[in-house]
Amino acid sequence: MPAVARSRSSPARRSSWWGTSEAVATMPPAAYPRPHRPPRYRLAAALGGGILAVVLLGSVVDLAAFRSGVALLDLAGLILVGLFAAGTWLVIRAVDHEPQKRTRHLVRAGIVLALALGLFLFGVNLLNARLNVIGVLASLPTTGLALYLLRRVDYNEREPWRLVLVAAGWGAVVATTLALIFESLWSYTIDAGLIPGPGQAVATAFNAAIFEEVPKGLAVVLLYLVMRDEFDDVVDGAIYGAAVGLGFNFMETVVYMSVGGFPQWVFRQLLGLFLGHATYTALIGAGVGVARQVRGRAQKLIAIGSGFVIAIAAHFAWDAWLWYFPHPSDPGLLVLSIPLQYLAMTGPFAIAVAALVLLGLRAEGRALTAELAAEAELPDGGVLPAEVPILASPGRRIEARFRALRRYGLRGYLWMRKLQRAQLDLAMERWHRRRQELDSPLEAELKLRDRVLAIRSGRKAPS
Incomplete structure (x- = not known):
């Protein structure tokens, strides 16, 4: 652990642009004092291995029993999932386990993930017998903008770009690969044995709902297991879930544009950008976020399972709608019917996600305010009493940054933003530790406090 600037046992006067303070407070005990890797990493490894085994089994069955035209692509999916898993692990090593080798691991991860994404794009376009570069180029800006706006939802603590992009990439590559395998198996077994009509329509709707939502949801579960320190509550769960859904929607748009052309881009990248896969997987993420903060294994399983079921x-309601209310053939009525379908079938679920996020942000804000005030009472804490109301208000945080910009230029703005983010990270750490939700020992909190003090004093912050 890096050396601290001042002794923690003796009070010291602290100053900033906001004020000064001296006080004494009791530090909460470590929530998880053992420094070794927690059991959830083994669970994540088992889950990842299970996904690879399922891909292999599904591919072999698809090829040997049904002679499917996409069987070879299914087998290639095993390689793609393995590559993406390797790239994800390299990112995790870079940001969590071996920060001293961060650049090397991130470069390797970028190469592996780019290779996986390139192979999958090639496979998808090969399956559709055309190179749909236009679909890729047209969908990248809208998906990127959606991810940017999504990340800004959590104004208390922004999610790291690296994890948001990993979540979106997992949805675009791994989830779509798994969905392709098992939807084709369903079509060759269940659908093939049904007489065309309501029964087959319901079976087809269940096919898409189950075999698209489960692979997407598994990405959120793995993120929760492996990067729990970056997974705070229902807000983070909904954001990561929506990111996975946006990645899935991106790849689905590319596929459907190769068949339906530009109208598919309008439906999926404008009307259904958030009212679709992003909403569905955000519901799963919200359930995982609730599980992050409830105690007891049964309660966690119920929360996660509820997210999957909803x-x-x-998703089933969306696909089943088309059987009971088919799209009209008249172009004018068609233009009106599709937005109405989004509002009627996905709108209520999107409102539910928004309500959960708003409630989560309010609870998060109250908790952070309390922890910031408690930190300000420490004799050598990272927050001053005068800073508490500013840090607790997103608007006042921005105002303080622009005040620094006017007074000290761009360097002052960046310094203030860095300091505020470090202080909020410290408050979030305290909140989770108070709720006994952390795996890291108490030294992690002390290191965050050292980082705040180093930024405030102008020294290089400890990594």
Whole structure:
């Protein structure tokens, strides 16, 4: 652990642009004092291995028993999932386990993930017998903008870009690969044995709902297991879930544009950008976020399972709608019917996600305010009493940054933003530790406090 600037046992006067303070407070005990890797990493490894085994089994069955035209692509999916898993692990090593080798691991991760994404794009376009570069180029800006706006939802603590992009990439590559395998198996087994009519329509709707939502939801679960320190509550869960859904929607748009052309881009990248896969997987993420903060294994499983069930139901309702209310053939009525379908079938679920996020942000804000005030009472804490109301208000945080910009230029703005983010990270750490939700020992909190003090004093912050 890096050396601290001043002794923690003796009070010291602290100053900033906001004020000064001296006080004494009791530090909460470590929530998880053992420094070794927690059991959830083994669970994540088992889950990842299970996904690879399922891909292999599904591919072999698809090829040997049904002679499917996409069987070879299914087998290639095993390689793609393995590559993306390797790239994800390299990112995790860079940001969590071996920060001293960060650049090397990130470069390797970028190469592996780019290779996986390139192979999958090639495979998808090969399956559709055309190179749909236009679909890729047209969908990248809208998906990128959606991810940017999504990340800004959590104004208390922005999610790291690296994890948001990993979540979106997992949805675009791994989830779509798994969905392709098992939807084709369903079509060659269940659908093939049904007489065309309501039964087959319901089976087809269940096919898409189950075998698209489960692979997407598994990405959120793995993120929760492996990067729990970056997974705070229902707000983070909904954001990561929506990111996975946006990645899935990106790849689905590319596929459907190769068949339906530009109208598919309008439906999926404008009308359904958030009212679709992003909403469904955000419901799963919200369930995982609730599990992050409830105690007891049964309660966690119920929370996660509820998210999956609601997401599958929402997706099923969308696909089943087309049987009971088919799109009209008249172009004018068609233009009106599709937005109405989004509002009627996905709108209520999107409102539910928004309500959960707003409630989560309010609870998060109250908790952070309390922890910031408690930190300000420490004799050598990272927050001053005068800073508490500013840090607790997103608007006042921005105002303080622009005040620094006017007074000290761009360097002052960046310094203030860095300091505020470090202080909020410290408050979030305290909140989770108070709720006994952390795996890291108490030294992690002390290191965050050292980082705040180093930024305030102008020294290089400890990594």
